[in-house]
Amino acid sequence: MSTIVAVDTRDVRFPTSLSLDGSDAMNPDPDYSAAYVSIGTDAGDGLTGDAFVFTIGRGNDVEVAALDALRGHLLGRNVEELLADMGEASRLFMHDSQLRWLGPEKGVMHMAIGAVVNALWDLRAKRAGEPLWLHLSRLSPEELVSLVDFRYLTDALTPEEALEILRAAEPGREARIAEVLEIGYPAYTTTPGWLGYSDEKLSRLCREAVAAGFEQVKLKVGADLADDIRRFRIAREVLGAGFPIAMDANQRWGMQEAIDWVGALAEFDPAWIEEPTSPDDILGHAAIARGVAPIRVATGEHVQNRIVFKQMLQADALQVMQIDAARVGGVNENIANLLLAAKFGVPVCPHAGGVGLCEAVQHLSMFDFVAVSGSMDGRTIEFVDHLHEHFVTPAVVENGRYVTPTAPGAGTEMIAASLDEFEWKPERTDALA
Amino acid sequence: MSTIVAVDTRDVRFPTSLSLDGSDAMNPDPDYSAAYVSIGTDAGDGLTGDAFVFTIGRGNDVEVAALDALRGHLLGRNVEELLADMGEASRLFMHDSQLRWLGPEKGVMHMAIGAVVNALWDLRAKRAGEPLWLHLSRLSPEELVSLVDFRYLTDALTPEEALEILRAAEPGREARIAEVLEIGYPAYTTTPGWLGYSDEKLSRLCREAVAAGFEQVKLKVGADLADDIRRFRIAREVLGAGFPIAMDANQRWGMQEAIDWVGALAEFDPAWIEEPTSPDDILGHAAIARGVAPIRVATGEHVQNRIVFKQMLQADALQVMQIDAARVGGVNENIANLLLAAKFGVPVCPHAGGVGLCEAVQHLSMFDFVAVSGSMDGRTIEFVDHLHEHFVTPAVVENGRYVTPTAPGAGTEMIAASLDEFEWKPERTDALA
Numbered sequence: 001m002s003t004i005v006a007v008d009t010r011d012v013r014f015p016t017s018l019s020l021d022g023s024d025a026m027n028p029d030p031d032y033s034a035a036y037v038s039i040g041t042d043a044g045d046g047l048t049g050d051a052f053v054f055t056i057g058r059g060n061d062v063e064v065a066a067l068d069a070l071r072g073h074l075l076g077r078n079v080e081e082l083l084a085d086m087g088e089a090s091r092l093f094m095h096d097s098q099l100r101w102l103g104p105e106k107g108v109m110h111m112a113i114g115a116v117v118n119a120l121w122d123l124r125a126k127r128a129g130e131p132l133w134l135h136l137s138r139l140s141p142e143e144l145v146s147l148v149d150f151r152y153l154t155d156a157l158t159p160e161e162a163l164e165i166l167r168a169a170e171p172g173r174e175a176r177i178a179e180v181l182e183i184g185y186p187a188y189t190t191t192p193g194w195l196g197y198s199d200e201k202l203s204r205l206c207r208e209a210v211a212a213g214f215e216q217v218k219l220k221v222g223a224d225l226a227d228d229i230r231r232f233r234i235a236r237e238v239l240g241a242g243f244p245i246a247m248d249a250n251q252r253w254g255m256q257e258a259i260d261w262v263g264a265l266a267e268f269d270p271a272w273i274e275e276p277t278s279p280d281d282i283l284g285h286a287a288i289a290r291g292v293a294p295i296r297v298a299t300g301e302h303v304q305n306r307i308v309f310k311q312m313l314q315a316d317a318l319q320v321m322q323i324d325a326a327r328v329g330g331v332n333e334n335i336a337n338l339l340l341a342a343k344f345g346v347p348v349c350p351h352a353g354g355v356g357l358c359e360a361v362q363h364l365s366m367f368d369f370v371a372v373s374g375s376m377d378g379r380t381i382e383f384v385d386h387l388h389e390h391f392v393t394p395a396v397v398e399n400g401r402y403v404t405p406t407a408p409g410a411g412t413e414m415i416a417a418s419l420d421e422f423e424w425k426p427e428r429t430d431a432l433a
Numbered sequence: 434m435s436t437i438v439a440v441d442t443r444d445v446r447f448p449t450s451l452s453l454d455g456s457d458a459m460n461p462d463p464d465y466s467a468a469y470v471s472i473g474t475d476a477g478d479g480l481t482g483d484a485f486v487f488t489i490g491r492g493n494d495v496e497v498a499a500l501d502a503l504r505g506h507l508l509g510r511n512v513e514e515l516l517a518d519m520g521e522a523s524r525l526f527m528h529d530s531q532l533r534w535l536g537p538e539k540g541v542m543h544m545a546i547g548a549v550v551n552a553l554w555d556l557r558a559k560r561a562g563e564p565l566w567l568h569l570s571r572l573s574p575e576e577l578v579s580l581v582d583f584r585y586l587t588d589a590l591t592p593e594e595a596l597e598i599l600r601a602a603e604p605g606r607e608a609r610i611a612e613v614l615e616i617g618y619p620a621y622t623t624t625p626g627w628l629g630y631s632d633e634k635l636s637r638l639c640r641e642a643v644a645a646g647f648e649q650v651k652l653k654v655g656a657d658l659a660d661d662i663r664r665f666r667i668a669r670e671v672l673g674a675g676f677p678i679a680m681d682a683n684q685r686w687g688m689q690e691a692i693d694w695v696g697a698l699a700e701f702d703p704a705w706i707e708e709p710t711s712p713d714d715i716l717g718h719a720a721i722a723r724g725v726a727p728i729r730v731a732t733g734e735h736v737q738n739r740i741v742f743k744q745m746l747q748a749d750a751l752q753v754m755q756i757d758a759a760r761v762g763g764v765n766e767n768i769a770n771l772l773l774a775a776k777f778g779v780p781v782c783p784h785a786g787g788v789g790l791c792e793a794v795q796h797l798s799m800f801d802f803v804a805v806s807g808s809m810d811g812r813t814i815e816f817v818d819h820l821h822e823h824f825v826t827p828a829v830v831e832n833g834r835y836v837t838p839t840a841p842g843a844g845t846e847m848i849a850a851s852l853d854e855f856e857w858k859p860e861r862t863d864a865l866a
């Protein structure tokens with residue numbers, strides 16, 4: 001038996017705004033950051049549970065404060081009891097009625113809860129000696145269902161329906177485990193498409209994307225229509241007819257503007273339009289989806305919780321679901337999201353990039369393949385090739401596919417030296433200040 | 434010309450859980466709290482702009498951290514320029530792309546921005562020597578429209594339509610100013626209905642509510658159906674047939690459960706069912722509204738922003754809109770909410786109670802009466818009689834109506850001695866610890 005004895009939090013920020021990596025129509029100058037939490041025990045095995053909230057700079061300190069506010073729920077707890085019932089562990093934080101007022105189930109507090117839940121999963125997978133995707137893939141359908149909070153979901157998905165989905169996927173699990181270990185998981189790249197890049201750099205990066213084996217690229221759009229047309233034309237010329245090019249407006253538009261703008265780019269045959277409007281606007285997304293069909297609407301990186309995903313699916317507001325590993329209430333809520341997507345027959349193509357999102361979200365897609373949807377068809381995980389060097393077990397993409405991780409844990413532990421080097425303090429006066 | 438020289442924040446908590454004041458189906462033991470901000474200038478006039486985020490205890494420190502994160506946007510700014518264009522002032526915080534990631538426009542960060550916006554309005558009204566409701570009521574329709582962020586709204590409300598609504602109300606403004614000064618604004622009371630109270634106390638408080646002149650009371654429901662039936666029967670017996678009794682489930686139910694539970698209480702003729710399910714579930718509210726009609730659905734105290742209110746109205750998901758003074762992005766976003774309600778012909782009956790919500794929200798309803806909807810019909814502001822003594826200009830209810838405030842400001846400034854007495858520190862060991 002062991003006890004949680006430490007909940008260390010860090011404010012880690014990378015000065016990415018200096019190179020315009022990550023610039024889009026709504027986020028011109030992000031400094032990719034992590035509000036980081038590391039849960040330590042007295043087990044003497046050297047294992048910690050590590051995870052983070054991804055932010056883009058200012059306000060990362062607020063996320064750290066939210067992580068700190070959860071410390072009292074963790075310190076002194078019996079580790080084995082906590083990890084043995086991760087549904088109950090999640091409810092410890094989610095159902096704290098006082099903290100719930102700060103959302104409910106959205107924003108700063110919800111993301112912090114998600115990070116703590118993810119850190120506990122990291123610890124549990126490390127103790128099991130398994131990568132998280134494999135660890136989840138070997139849980140019984142009943143245990144998986146016990147992880148989900150079905151409150152507000154049952155009009156779309158009942159526990160019984162969730163069990164059915166998971167049981168239907170059960171017979172093929174071992175074969176799919178072998179398959180994903182062998183062939184990995186499809187990836188697409190956003191690297192060429194940031195708004196801050198020159199046409200020459202866009203063109204060069206598109207060529208490099210094809211050479212690297214990616215089967216889809218994504219362009220940021222929405223700041224200026226003439227620029228978008230020029231950039232899309234360049235990309236289409238470099239990549240050729242039929243090569244999937246997704247586009248991402250990062251919430252820039254209102255409903256009608258989205259339909260008009262996408263219409264003006266339709267000649268370039270976009271694979272999907274991502275975040276055309278506010279992530280809160282379910283009815284707006286539904287109207288846009290009707291207005292731009294057959295171009296598909298993709299969204300989710302800012303969708304706050306399972307309740308909004310539920311409605312997006314009920315309203316046929318999205319045709320591609322983009323879960324995020326660090327936006328919602330952690331692995332548990334993302335299992336709910338995967339089950340919802342399976343129920344409605346919508347493919348999940350996770351959001352990644354930022355800091356550590358690639359590392360985290362690959363586990364969810366691989367688990368989805370093995371134990372939920374049972375398919376990689378039409379599914380692909382975003383990949384952006386930066387900041388991986390700060391992780392103990394960095395995501396690896398080869399020939400346009402994620403290489404299936406085999407190291408124990410959730411992939412979310414950062415290197416101690418990186419935490420030290422990039423820890424942000426209010427008194428810093430360099431580029432991070 | 435003057436400059437902002439201080440942004441003082443305080444973590445203030447009242448140990449209300451000790452008396453079960455405020456207990457409901459989702460919030461059994463709230464400690465009503467305020468994350469408080471006071472903006473000081475070098476004008477030498479002794480005026481500060483004061484406001485707060487209301488929370489119910491744990492996590493109030495996270496809200497304070499979010500307020501602190503806005504300090505850099507405020508210190509050193511020219512006060513007159515900031516106050517002269519409050520639309521621009523609001524966008525300063527709202528459109529900070531890095532902070533926006535923490536929402537966007539929801540949760541901890543959004544509420545903190547709302548408090549800072551409200552504090553600036555408090556300062557502006559104090560400088561004008563007017564109560565906020567009157568100050569807003571004397572702005573031109575054009576200036577009022579300039580306060581609203583129409584992004585994501587124009588499919589339901591355009592700036593031109595907003596102007597039309599405000600211009601239509603313009604001729605009657607002065608008469609309605611005189612009217613509201615004379616007769617005040619209708620109030621209803623939630624004091625009798627908390628779940629933690631005994632039947633005897635419920636019965637006594639209902640009698641006292643009638644004696645005090647209130648024309649509606651509200652009962653908390655949703656924890657136990659047999660209890661709800663017993664308590665509603667008591668209230669109905671005391672109050673008599675036809676007396677409006679609203680009920681409030683505080684998000685307790687899923688969609689079908691809400692329809693069934695409300696159906697079981699329909700014989701008691703409830704005035705409305707409030708927060709039957711998640712505030713995020715627009716489609717769920719719409720289904721419930723269809724399922725319980727003609728009983729009306731009321732919601733809004735946890736609605737995160739104007740985008741969700743827009744959809745609730747588009748989907749006919751609510752028949753009573755309950756804005757909250759401290760949940761959304763401040764006065765500016767609540768003007769958007771009032772305009773949306775006017776466009777859709779839905780009455781606004783604000784959420785109040787907590788700490789200082791009565792003080793704040795009365796200004797919005799009175800402004801709505803004078804300059805937006807032009808009506809008090811079917812409208813009433815919640816009133817709960819506690820913690821008013823901590824405010825410099827406490828809300829006053831007489832004969833079941835809010836007495837229209839005449840003191841300059843937004844009503845949101847707390848007494849210094851109260852701030853000192855109830856400031857929470859982690860090391861406190863008394864009931865507040």
